[in-house]
Every structure is written in structure tokens, then in C-alpha cells.
Amino acid sequence: MNPTGSDVRWVTKVIEKLSQRLRFLETLPRPSSTVVDTFLELGDAPDAYGGYKGFAVVVNPLEDGLQFQPFGGVACVAFTCGPIGWRAVGPAAAGALEPRTLVHEAAFQLSAEGDNRGDYAVDLQQLQFNDTYVAAAPYSAILTNEENKIEDDCDYSVIGGTWNEIRDNSSQNFVYGYGNEVFTNSFGNTVLGGGHSLDDSNYNSVLGKNHDLDGAYNCFIFGEQNDAIQNVNDAPNNSVSGGLFNVLEGDIFACFQFGEDNKMYGLGSAPDEQVWESGQFGFRHYAQNVFTNWQFGQSTKSFLADADASGEYYNGRILNSGDYENDHPSDGTGEVGGFNQDSWFSQxxxxxxxxxxxxxxxxxxxxxxxxxxxxxxxxxxxxxxxxxxxxxxxxxxxxxxxxxxxxxxxxxxxxxxxxxxxxxxxxxxxxxxxxxxxxxxxxxxxxxxxxxxxxxxxxxxxxxx
CATH class of the missing domain: 2.60.40 (Immunoglobulin-like)
Incomplete structure (x- = not known):
């Protein structure tokens, strides 16, 4: 067959196109002769599997490679630093800080700032007042922000709210509210509200605002600004105080008072320095060193009038004053009441x-x-x-x-x-x-x-x- 002129021109164009493609291929990099057999050999992948059991492969934060991350890691929080014990999620790019997750070897926390948390502690604070405001005790928990503190010798304690402190070997306390402090060997207290202070006090339940407990044992305090405090070597125990401005001071046992400005003083450990099994209701009652006294109404008052008394003179007394007193004695107690009242004594x-x-x-x-x-x-x-x-x-x-x-x-x-x-x-x-x-x-x-x-x-x- 004799080719025509058009056939020759078509063949010439095909050869020119093949030549152009060959010249382009010569400009491409020569492939390596190394064979890639595993995932880790990829240039943009992690270089080790150790420590990442159960992790998933995700794109790294710089979006230029792959990394291992806990399964469901999109819901985890990543940080740029943390104390020893935090688990790294993989090598970072050159010059970048190493990202870390909230998974901790012995504690669970939302911030990498501050001192180390205690073993198996939970700290959900995201802001630290300073480095010591953390759940530092074993098995402790801080559930909310901010400025909450559990010292490292206050095991099994829990805080919720803000500006609360549990310190000085005070264990197994539960605090929820604001501005509360539990300290000096206090144990097993439940504190709700704000502004409470518990010093060397055990097994108390405190509700309301601005109560002060010092050495109190197994007391129930509620309302506002009620105190259960130690005097000399003795403190209130197994007692209840509620209302406003009430005071239990000294050796007070199995007593209760409600209302406003009630006071019970047991100023020592001798039999004539105790208040036992007494109750007060109403307004501005007062009892000092008496046994089984009950007061109702306005400004009634019962106290041990003689320094050498056995503590029995006013025992077994019920007092009542339906009206406010018209006058009151200057007897050195500083307390009103005593001039307008009636009593029933049973002895x-x-x-x-x-x-x-x-x-x-x-x-x-x-x-x-x-x-x-x-x-x-x-x-x-x-x-x-x-x-x-x-x-x-x-x-x-x-x-x-x-x-x-x-x-x-x-x-x-x-x-x-x-x-x-x-x-x-x-x-x-x-x-x-x-x-x-x-x-x-x-x-x-x-x-x-x-x-x-x-x-x-x-x-x-x-x-x-």
C-alpha cells in the first residue's frame, strides 16, 4: 500500500506528541528504590505504636500529618503543657509545644496549670487562683470553678462552688457554696452556704451563712451568723442552733435553740460550768451553766448566780416572757431579761x-x-x-x-x-x-x-x- 500525503502528516503529529510527553516525564523526580511495607514508614505518620493501644489515627493540629489520639478524641481537650504524668498524644512539629490530653495517669483534671493533683483526684477547675488551688489530696474532688483548694493531707474531701478551702489535715469534708473554710483537723463535716469557718470541728452539718465553729462536735447549725465555739478546753457537742446571731459556747451538750440572739454558755468542764439538755426559742434568751432549762418568748434569762454554786439552783426550769421586758438588771452578764418573766421549776x-x-x-x-x-x-x-x-x-x-x-x-x-x-x-x-x-x-x-x-x-x- 502506498501511503498518501495525508497519512504521512498524521503520523508525524503523533510522533511529536509522544516526544513532548517523554520530555515531561524526564523532569519528574526519580522514584525511590525503597519499598514501604508498614504505616510507620510513611513520612507523615507517627514513628512508634508503643503506648497508643486503642488509639485512633487522626490528622494532627497542624494539618500536615497524622497522629494517634484516644478513640473519640474529638471530644477530648488538648493542652500545650502539663506536669509529669500527663500522657502525650504524639510528637509535635519542630518548634511547637507538645500537645497533651486531659487523660492523666492517676487523676482527672481540666487544667494543666497548678500543682500536681492527688492520686485518683478529680479537679474540674479551668482557672487557678494560684498553683496551690487544686485538688491535691488523694481521692478528693473539686467540681466547679474557681479558687477552690483541697490540700494534700485532706483525703476524700469534696468542694463545689467558689472561694472554698479545705486544709490542715481536714479529711472527708463536703463543702458546697462560697467563701467557706474547713481547717485544723476538722473531719466529716457537711458545709452548705457561704462564709462558714470550721476549726478543729468534727461531724457537723452547717447550712446558711457566716457560721463560726471552733471545736464543735456533731452539731447542726443553720440560719445566719450562728456560732458554736470552744471556751477553755470544752466545746459544744450534739447540739442544734438555728436562726440569727445565736451562740453555743463552751461545754454545751444536747441543747438546741432557735430564733434570734439566743446564747448558751458553758464555760468549763466542772459540773457547775455546763449547759446540758436545754432549749431556747424566740428572742434574746440566755442560759449559763444550767441543766434542763427551757425558755420561750421574748427576753427570758437563766444563769448561775453564785460562783460557788453546784450548778443545780436553776436546773429543771421552764421560763417564759410573752412581752419584751420593761427593764433588765445590770448583773454583770451583759444580757437582758430576768425582770419580766414567769418560771416553772421541777426538782x-x-x-x-x-x-x-x-x-x-x-x-x-x-x-x-x-x-x-x-x-x-x-x-x-x-x-x-x-x-x-x-x-x-x-x-x-x-x-x-x-x-x-x-x-x-x-x-x-x-x-x-x-x-x-x-x-x-x-x-x-x-x-x-x-x-x-x-x-x-x-x-x-x-x-x-x-x-x-x-x-x-x-x-x-x-x-x-
């Missing part, structure tokens, strides 16, 4: 010897200076097996006029007596400013064991000069 004693002369037994009642009491007393007494029983009613008026105590009136009614020689009366003890109940047996002495119970109702009013 008991054992008489082992009935003397022929009048004898004051337990029943003595200090009278506040510049006041009078109108009183009604019922006395019941019986021997073992009710061998002999007796009953009296005594009514009258006693006055303390500027320090001189006088019995203004007294009437004794013998309601019943098995032994006609057994007698009962009241007297004014001017030397000690007290109303006293006395007993005798005109045929005595008689060493007969007798159980005695008295119930006394008083109406008390006073006015200073």
Missing part, C-alpha cells in the same frame, strides 16, 4: 435524815437584785413502799431589795401528812440572796429515806434604782 431530792431543826436541802433559788417573786410551791414526799407520805402547798412573796432578801409573805398548807411531826417551810436566805425550802421532824432526828419532788411556779418582776 427532786432525797432526804436521808430528818433533823429536829429546820434544814435546807437542795432546793434553793437565787433572787435577782431589785426584784420580787410571787410563788406557788407544791411539795410531795414519800418513803420506800409509800410507808409514809406527805404533801404541802406553800405560797408567798420574796423580795431582793438592793441586795437585802426578805420573805414578805408565806403561807404553808399541810395538804396531807402520815407523820404529823414532819414539816416544810420556805425562808429567805439573805446572806446568799436565795429563797430556800426547808424540812424538819420535830420528833427527830429520823434517819428515814424519803423521796421528795417539788414543783414551783413563779411570777418574777424587777426594776433597778
Amino acid at each position: 427532786s431530792d432525797i432526804i436521808t435524815t430528818w433533823n429536829a431543826a429546820w434544814t435546807t436541802e437542795r432546793f434553793e433559788f437565787p433572787i435577782i437584785q431589785d426584784s420580787i417573786w410571787t410563788f406557788l410551791i407544791y411539795v410531795s414526799a414519800t418513803e420506800r413502799g409509800c410507808a409514809n407520805s406527805h404533801s404541802w402547798k406553800i405560797e408567798g412573796v420574796v423580795e431582793n431589795d438592793g441586795g437585802t432578801t426578805t420573805l414578805l409573805a408565806s403561807t404553808v398548807t399541810n395538804i396531807y401528812r402520815d407523820v404529823a411531826t414532819k414539816e416544810c417551810q420556805v425562808v429567805a436566805d439573805d446572806a446568799n440572796d436565795r429563797l430556800a425550802i426547808q424540812f424538819r421532824d420535830t420528833a427527830g432526828p429520823d434517819a428515814t429515806w424519803t423521796n421528795v419532788q417539788i414543783s414551783m411556779f413563779t411570777v418574777e418582776v424587777g426594776a433597778e434604782v
